[in-house]
Amino acid sequence: MNDDIILNKISGDYEWGFTTDIDMETLPKGLNEDVIKFISRKKNEPAFMLEWRLKAYKHWLTLEEPDWANIHHPPINYQDVIYYAAPKTEKKLNSLEELDPKIKETYEKLGIPLVEQQFLAGVAVDAVMDSVSVITTYREKLSDLGIIFCSISEAVKEHPELVKKYLGSVVPYSDNFFATLNSAVFSDGSFVYIPKGVRCPMELSTYFRINAANTGQFERTLIIADEGAYVSYLEGCTAPMRDENQLHAAVVELIALDNAEIKYSTVQNWYPGDKDGKGGIYNFVTKRGICGENAKISWTQVETGSAITWKYPSVILKGDNSIGEFYSVALTNNYQQADTGTKMIHIGKNTKSRIVSKGISAGFSQNSYRGLVRVGKNAVNARNFSQCDSLLMGDKCGAHTFPYFDIKNKKATVEHEATTSKIGEDIIFYCNQRGISEEDAVALIVNGYAKEVLNQLPMEFAVEAQKLLAISLEGSVG
Amino acid sequence: MLSIKNLKAKIEEKEILKGINLEVKPGEVHAIMGPNGSGKSTLASVLTGREGYEVTGGEVIYDGKNLLELSAEDRSREGIFLAFQYPIEIPGVTTTNFMKTALNEIRKSKGQPPMTAGEFLKRLKDKAALVELDPEMTKRYVNVGFSGGEKKRNEIFQMAMLEPKLGILDETDSGLDIDALRIVANGVNKLRNKDNAFIVITHYQRLLDYIVPDFVHVLYKGRIVKSGTKELALQLEDEGYDWIKEEVAS
Numbered sequence: 001m002n003d004d005i006i007l008n009k010i011s012g013d014y015e016w017g018f019t020t021d022i023d024m025e026t027l028p029k030g031l032n033e034d035v036i037k038f039i040s041r042k043k044n045e046p047a048f049m050l051e052w053r054l055k056a057y058k059h060w061l062t063l064e065e066p067d068w069a070n071i072h073h074p075p076i077n078y079q080d081v082i083y084y085a086a087p088k089t090e091k092k093l094n095s096l097e098e099l100d101p102k103i104k105e106t107y108e109k110l111g112i113p114l115v116e117q118q119f120l121a122g123v124a125v126d127a128v129m130d131s132v133s134v135i136t137t138y139r140e141k142l143s144d145l146g147i148i149f150c151s152i153s154e155a156v157k158e159h160p161e162l163v164k165k166y167l168g169s170v171v172p173y174s175d176n177f178f179a180t181l182n183s184a185v186f187s188d189g190s191f192v193y194i195p196k197g198v199r200c201p202m203e204l205s206t207y208f209r210i211n212a213a214n215t216g217q218f219e220r221t222l223i224i225a226d227e228g229a230y231v232s233y234l235e236g237c238t239a240p241m242r243d244e245n246q247l248h249a250a251v252v253e254l255i256a257l258d259n260a261e262i263k264y265s266t267v268q269n270w271y272p273g274d275k276d277g278k279g280g281i282y283n284f285v286t287k288r289g290i291c292g293e294n295a296k297i298s299w300t301q302v303e304t305g306s307a308i309t310w311k312y313p314s315v316i317l318k319g320d321n322s323i324g325e326f327y328s329v330a331l332t333n334n335y336q337q338a339d340t341g342t343k344m345i346h347i348g349k350n351t352k353s354r355i356v357s358k359g360i361s362a363g364f365s366q367n368s369y370r371g372l373v374r375v376g377k378n379a380v381n382a383r384n385f386s387q388c389d390s391l392l393m394g395d396k397c398g399a400h401t402f403p404y405f406d407i408k409n410k411k412a413t414v415e416h417e418a419t420t421s422k423i424g425e426d427i428i429f430y431c432n433q434r435g436i437s438e439e440d441a442v443a444l445i446v447n448g449y450a451k452e453v454l455n456q457l458p459m460e461f462a463v464e465a466q467k468l469l470a471i472s473l474e475g476s477v478g
Numbered sequence: 479m480l481s482i483k484n485l486k487a488k489i490e491e492k493e494i495l496k497g498i499n500l501e502v503k504p505g506e507v508h509a510i511m512g513p514n515g516s517g518k519s520t521l522a523s524v525l526t527g528r529e530g531y532e533v534t535g536g537e538v539i540y541d542g543k544n545l546l547e548l549s550a551e552d553r554s555r556e557g558i559f560l561a562f563q564y565p566i567e568i569p570g571v572t573t574t575n576f577m578k579t580a581l582n583e584i585r586k587s588k589g590q591p592p593m594t595a596g597e598f599l600k601r602l603k604d605k606a607a608l609v610e611l612d613p614e615m616t617k618r619y620v621n622v623g624f625s626g627g628e629k630k631r632n633e634i635f636q637m638a639m640l641e642p643k644l645g646i647l648d649e650t651d652s653g654l655d656i657d658a659l660r661i662v663a664n665g666v667n668k669l670r671n672k673d674n675a676f677i678v679i680t681h682y683q684r685l686l687d688y689i690v691p692d693f694v695h696v697l698y699k700g701r702i703v704k705s706g707t708k709e710l711a712l713q714l715e716d717e718g719y720d721w722i723k724e725e726v727a728s
């Protein structure tokens with residue numbers, strides 16, 4: 001048994017905490033124009049991309065880190081971060097055989113189906129290790145349908161017209177401190193384009209893995225569903241256990257044109273830090289989608305990892321009759337902090353949104369829901385329903401809800417419900433008395449509580465997510 | 479089946495059980511009565527392995543095993559069931575799902591496979607009928623939003639589902655209306671057989687008209703100070719506890 005696996009067994013809690021020893025090319029710490037030029041050159045980007053990055057960088061220099069969220073951390077030194085790290089494979093991979101066996105092994109350990117033979121799994125995967133997309137599977141089968149599924153760096157080169165048109169169209173480079181930083185230095189990520197009227201026949205999935213130490217991860221994902229298209233997209237993430245905090249600032253943009261539908265599911269399991277709150281990922285993510293007429297965007301997230309989560313997947317309901325959904329389970333344990341929620345921006349007529357947020361707090365953690373429902377003055381008959389529930393395990397953790405409403409149309413209907421429940425020693429004993437162990441009791445309760453959200457996930461993912469919730473809460477009551 | 483010898487237990491440095499002796503044989507029903515705060519629920523908690531109690535003396539042998547060494551869930555799996563004085567609400571978990579999990583955990587501990595869906599549903603229906611519980615109730619979250627009486631009835635339903643060897647009923651009668659009392663008592667009587675036993679904690683003789691006990695014990699200040707047959711319950715109903723308190727004092 002190698003050391004990583006043993007270490008992993010001892011700590012018991014975070015199964016994904018191993019590191020992979022591969023040859024890496026890394027830049028020295030720090031950020032300046034040269035770093036951005038280096039990244040752009042490294043990726044052979046066209047000039048427009050570099051210009052955009054530099055514009056973002058200049059703007060970023062004028063911004064301050066936001067401080068309105070209910071999270072607390074020592075100041076982040078942005079000059080102490082490495083902005084580029086990549087496995088040292090220069091040439092482009094044509095097949096899985098060419099993939100570094102160590103990288104392949106990493107993904108196998110993580111249970112990610114990179115091997116195309118696992119066709120039955122029906123999932124096409126883009127695997128991103130540190131800053132670089134290492135392999136994308138099933139491309140040929142997808143391209144028969146005109147579907148583009150590749151890394152964003154490839155898209156920049158091979159589909160510049162699409163990238164130019166849509167990159168930054170939902171989250172502009174000037175959007176917020178973290179999105180702006182991402183725009184300047186984003187390293188890789190996934191790109192999806194589904195042509196008019198095409199239903200993507202399989203789940204598309206990106207698996208993000210941070211491996212290198214002291215490295216920031218800045219992925220950028222761009223998904224475009226053209227008129228009448230449909231796609232379901234999954235995102236998973238893990239990282240090694242490290243004592244220092246690592247920065248992750250991603251941006252995801254979704255564009256659902258008229259009559260299109262995008263379903264975006266995340267199981268976020270970045271390393272959360274240890275029992276005393278040491279280490280863990282700082283996760284500052286901007287996710288937003290825009291809907292054309294009759295379009296639908298649905299965000300589902302299961303957030304169990306990261307020391308800090310700052311994330312508000314949102315939908316701009318621009319087209320008439322469009323629908324936005326947000327289903328979330330955010331679990332915090334030990335000293336984790338999460339400030340997460342959504343924004344539903346109703347612009348078009350008859351637009352509908354649904355928010356289901358389930359917070360689970362354990363240990364000494366702090367878990368906040370922050371959500372905005374905005375109804376513009378032309379959004380006649382807009383409807384929103386929000387359900388925000390909190391589940392507390394023990395009495396040293398905190399749950400908070402910050403719902404904001406900004407309603408400018410009198411013909412809108414907005415409903416908000418909230419509940420708080422607590423799992424204490426008495427519930428656990430009651431379950432024990434019926435022959436159910438503490439571990440099974442917690443799993444039973446949490447899965448029941450989170451069911452409405454888990455049901456939104458594709459089958460295999462839902463099973464994984466259930467297990468993840470149970471593991472993340474082991475020993476958290478009593 | 480159950481042999482309690484000189485059991486002493488304390489909670490938060492306060493001694494509550496001060497030397498309990500009790501022998502329960504298969505097929506028997508024992509009633510335990512006694513004033514508020516005398517330690518009846520504490521005894522039930524200690525027998526079922528609730529945390530927070532420190533056993534400071536004595537022993538409990540159940541089916542030849544040292545009961546106090548077993549975890550709470552193992553005691554349940556060995557056939558001990560407690561109908562709680564204050565049943566707990568479990569949000570997000572339906573009674574059906576709760577019972578399915580419980581039954582299968584108990585079966586697993588005995589090396590048995592999980593029940594098939596058909597077997598389970600049949601048992602659910604039969605037992606609901608036994609305690610005249612509307613099967614729709616089992617689709618609701620465990621005890622959430624139930625009235626006091628409904629919660630008590632749900633406890634007996636769960637007991638029927640799990641078919642324990644030793645059932646401990648802690649004031650199951652309080653909060654039940656007359657009809658419910660009769661129904662619940664009938665349910666218990668139907669579960670009675672020569673292999674199982676019940677300990678029925680109650681304040682009211684009325685319940686014992688329905689569930690006729692073989693023995694009645696009075697628990698007072700952490701000790702069983704008087705034992706007798708069902709006539710003792712009648713006498714307590716008439717005269718209260720003063721005469722017992724005096725006997726103990728003298």
Ligand SMILES: Nc1ncnc2c1ncn2[C@@H]1O[C@H](COP(=O)(O)OP(=O)(O)OP(=O)(O)O)[C@@H](O)[C@H]1O
Pocket residue numbers: 489490492494512513514515516517518519520521563
């Ligand atoms: N957690 C606790 N901390 C301190 N004292 C406790 C605790 N739990 C129980 N007690 C005390 O132990 C004593 C016995 O309580 P118990 O609940 O066993 O009484 P009981 O006989 O069941 O009473 P009742 O008839 O009212 O149900 C009481 O004085 C009670 O206040």
Ligand SMILES: [Mg+2]
Pocket residue numbers: 518519520563648649
């Ligand atoms: Mg009591």
